[in-house]
Amino acid sequence: MSIPQKSRQYILPAGRKNGYKKLTITEVEVPKLKATEVLVKVHAASLQYRDLMIAYEHYDPCLAGREIVPGSDMAGEVIAVGQDVTDWKAGDRVCANFSPAHLHGDPTPATMAAALGAFEPGVLTEYRAFPAAGLVRIPKHFSYQQASTLPCAALTAFNALNGRANPIKAGDTVLILGTGGVSIFGLQFAVASGATVIATSSSDEKLKIADKLGAKHLINYRNAPDWEEEVLKITKDVGVDHVVEVGGRGTIYKSIKSVRIGGGVYVIGILSKGDFPQDIFRLILLRAAEVRGILIGSVAQFRDMVKLIEANPEKTTPVIDKVFKFEDGVAAFAHLESQKHVGKVVIQVSKD
Amino acid sequence: MSIPQKSRQYILPAGRKNGYKKLTITEVEVPKLKATEVLVKVHAASLQYRDLMIAYEHYDPCLAGREIVPGSDMAGEVIAVGQDVTDWKAGDRVCANFSPAHLHGDPTPATMAAALGAFEPGVLTEYRAFPAAGLVRIPKHFSYQQASTLPCAALTAFNALNGRANPIKAGDTVLILGTGGVSIFGLQFAVASGATVIATSSSDEKLKIADKLGAKHLINYRNAPDWEEEVLKITKDVGVDHVVEVGGRGTIYKSIKSVRIGGGVYVIGILSKGDFPQDIFRLILLRAAEVRGILIGSVAQFRDMVKLIEANPEKTTPVIDKVFKFEDGVAAFAHLESQKHVGKVVIQVSKD
């Protein structure tokens, strides 16, 4: 395939105020590859809540007033490689890691600053150069659309469940809050790992999906506002081994009440409203809980996640809510904002 | 249930020479319970290769010339508890751990000496007292016969796959040698944990069983004496993450060749014939392999294994080859010796 000269890409203009509504398609030069870079044709991208926050300038104050190429998650095809690249060749099917600089181990300020779609240009573009070391081969049986859902949501869930202290093992019990992107992947990975899942939602319809994906216990927290009591009932007052905590201020106290002594609560989201009591660290102490913040994950973890997916294809099919055409970026953001979706919102960037 | 006064039990007499053929049923007093002991009615027992070795006096030279109550693996029902026992009550369904003194962590000479059916009396008896701390609740959905297969073979497999260095995780690849008791459980636990299994056997019939239990790749080593080459082919020259090594001298060299750099080889059996080259530690070095000896496991691990089994009931049903009546102990040992079985040989000790 010959290397194109132009790439159509979205920008969030600098003077936006009303979030994503001024998303605009522009045309830019395809960059010259550095020696260790790879040029990728982006086939599909998926959206995150983070993309909305960035659009509304609620994410990082330092980003306010900047023009941004949005989007962190994509899957695509290698078009060309820099002169020192030996790992990739044209035709390879790849995802970029959320932070292409985060290769292994803990993140650092430098790897965090390299995350896509914020201080660094994002992936809502037809062609983009990435550092070769920041790419990962996608699961063989995945379409580009499916693979585009992995970098942020799936890797966060994988990292949460496979930590150093309490890595998930078959027979563990996992509490999954809600049915957002991270939660759905957490549910699937837990089931694929032989664990028992308790899923919560405010909607019976969404709980049906959780049930279909293998959750063994379902709690509609509309009907059970003290859902932590339900969790303790199900686990015979022991509590669960792991909580995928996507709620934040409004749920964290109940999550810590739900965990067994010595279990893990993985802090992923911080969005829900409400305050928790100041004695929460007393609660952490009394549960001997391990509360761990999760910052997406590394290239090394991404590779392990691909192994998990390829070994468990029936249990790990990404749930895609809706696919939008490249031109319909504003509609895609609006759909994400509506919170009616279960599963991921995907944009088809280039034709396959 | 009233406490019985007599217990029928098997002994291997001191003057045996021809192995298990002099197995005799005797009648003994049911022991008085110590304050921390539990009296268990043994419903079912399963046999191990170790039981044959002990019968033939090939196991531990210090055992030669001793009268032995054989059998290490059983499941039964609590009949009575000592005065300081608070964890158990009559009617509870339990297994004894292989060494009831091995509660957690690494074994010690003392816990090894406490193993059942060797220096300590075994379980081929109708009623036996056990230390309360050495018992484990059996999986809820298991029959006594099924549960009797767990203590030695299953826990060895569980311990091998869930070590400190490289605990199994979904997506790993596991090489299982043969279809003996440990190997079958290893296969099942690996599949339940979301791993990919490569199974070997000299018999296509046995491989069919491995296939049914979820093995993804099958190697008949009659047709492929260089089976390690097949393993490397299947794994694209990377090698597997884990080898459940039950062969010993005749297979260990090939097993180490089969493992990926940094992977684990778990030494369980030492029975096969043949010599390995003296450069085997050079091979271990070049593979950066972790070769780990497995000595059954602890009560704490047994409890984790029960969690795994209860969470994955379809994938972990014990494979029972044949059940013998209590009176047919010699026939049961003979069947085990014939090596025609796939799965466990069980003796029904008491009527359920």
Next chain:
Amino acid sequence: MSIPQKSRQYILPAGRKNGYKKLTITEVEVPKLKATEVLVKVHAASLQYRDLMIAYEHYDPCLAGREIVPGSDMAGEVIAVGQDVTDWKAGDRVCANFSPAHLHGDPTPATMAAALGAFEPGVLTEYRAFPAAGLVRIPKHFSYQQASTLPCAALTAFNALNGRANPIKAGDTVLILGTGGVSIFGLQFAVASGATVIATSSSDEKLKIADKLGAKHLINYRNAPDWEEEVLKITKDVGVDHVVEVGGRGTIYKSIKSVRIGGGVYVIGILSKGDFPQDIFRLILLRAAEVRGILIGSVAQFRDMVKLIEANPEKTTPVIDKVFKFEDGVAAFAHLESQKHVGKVVIQVSKD
């Protein structure tokens, strides 16, 4: 040594209101040993802040209105053993674990309820029976007074630094808040492990002691109320690997700011005043911090701690502030309450 018939012991009477001031010595029968118990002559006991809280009925509401034998930490000499005890013999020098039922792994509600000096009678008594499994041999070179300081404070510090996720290793940097019992042991164990310690205090005098014990960096937080900024300066904006967090509400926010991305904050105390912002879990997320509650520790960990102490005798001598006679229990509690001490307050229970 003949078994005594009477034991003098302290009680906090049921109708106390003013804390420890009604502490009274009574005389009770020495209990008959159960088969698995050991009778210990208590030589020395050390006091904890917990003992004060229990005296003031601030510890656990369910304890209010109960008569209590106070004290959790002691060292003494084995006088007699129950008929099934094989591990101990008269003359052995031992500590009881804080919860003699917590043998290994995570605590449980049952092991927590078995902690000494609360729902179970404590150790401010001349003779006490303990379950054999709950005792630990004391360091060979320690006096009874020294050993009496270990069960609660030292084991908490050891458990914090030797967790599953981020066990301390030589070269790590550890932040120690204050110079209370846990903090001093944390400092000593960190230094003995080859780590670099940053110590804080409000008193230059106390910092001198920290300096003498091997702390490399000292921060007087009177002069530096934003001590987390000092910590970041010392670590070149990276943050420390571990924080021994004994403060609670008033310090936890700064502690999390002090830790490196991916580092550990061990929640031990919850006493200091002040509120933290509700965005604290956002901070945990952004630091990918591991915040872990520490509930003392197990017998297995106690044994490992004794190994550490015996291998590093010069660096791990307990700091004892003052030793009181048995009759001066009220004065000992008062001295503890005054907070003028650095190091442990010890009561000599029996003559050595």
Next chain:
Amino acid sequence: MSIPQKSRQYILPAGRKNGYKKLTITEVEVPKLKATEVLVKVHAASLQYRDLMIAYEHYDPCLAGREIVPGSDMAGEVIAVGQDVTDWKAGDRVCANFSPAHLHGDPTPATMAAALGAFEPGVLTEYRAFPAAGLVRIPKHFSYQQASTLPCAALTAFNALNGRANPIKAGDTVLILGTGGVSIFGLQFAVASGATVIATSSSDEKLKIADKLGAKHLINYRNAPDWEEEVLKITKDVGVDHVVEVGGRGTIYKSIKSVRIGGGVYVIGILSKGDFPQDIFRLILLRAAEVRGILIGSVAQFRDMVKLIEANPEKTTPVIDKVFKFEDGVAAFAHLESQKHVGKVVIQVSKD
């Protein structure tokens, strides 16, 4: 500093037969830097037994008949950086990792092929380009000569003692065989980590050095050919927690006998003569030993090792036996071959 045009470097010519005696200094062009490379002025290099083996064509058959630039271990100064390098600048003091491609985690065939001084040109050269990611900052207080001893021997020792299964902790007991490069660093790192060291040697003089470096127990195996018995005596029949196994065929059996049940034996060297019995895997099984092959280590581990060294400067000063001038390379190899040294043989490549 201006970039030089020529670099004097050693080669082992293709037609050598008699090992290192044909070592020759040639002059080559300083290479043009790739975008992600760094040009380093090599100040000092240290020799390994591996360098001798390569010279004698005993290392890897595929290397036979090839011209080789020898040497894997060096320390030097950054002279210039490629256009995409942001981590390094002129003047930085660095070591190259043994395999500059081994960044983290387990090695791979590709990282092993990238090791210096074999298939890739080595470091006995005045100026050499390295990939930026393969360099590590050296300890601040080290001279270049001291730092040149770290890459192979020290990192191997560090990797052995800090594995996944049984990382060293204060209070552990470590058996160190001999006083070669890896063993001396193993001794120092163990002592710095608060462990107790048992050292062996055939020479009382060398044992004196081990004593000075902090070994607590010394065994001269000339006088005690059954040195494993001495080890068991010292450890009261328990065995040690870790063995740094540098001997190979002649010592491995005794090493496994020396380890505690559940302890670790780290296979590093394979040189000593002698055969071990074929039942060695039975021994591994009965000790539940973890036998692990060590292939040097990664850049991430190297960084952790530098932290350890900087935090424990008094205990980790490299032992340098002798320093040779660049022109005296043959003499340096001869001195290494003589095996009279304790500690490292260093070549001063450039003037500081």
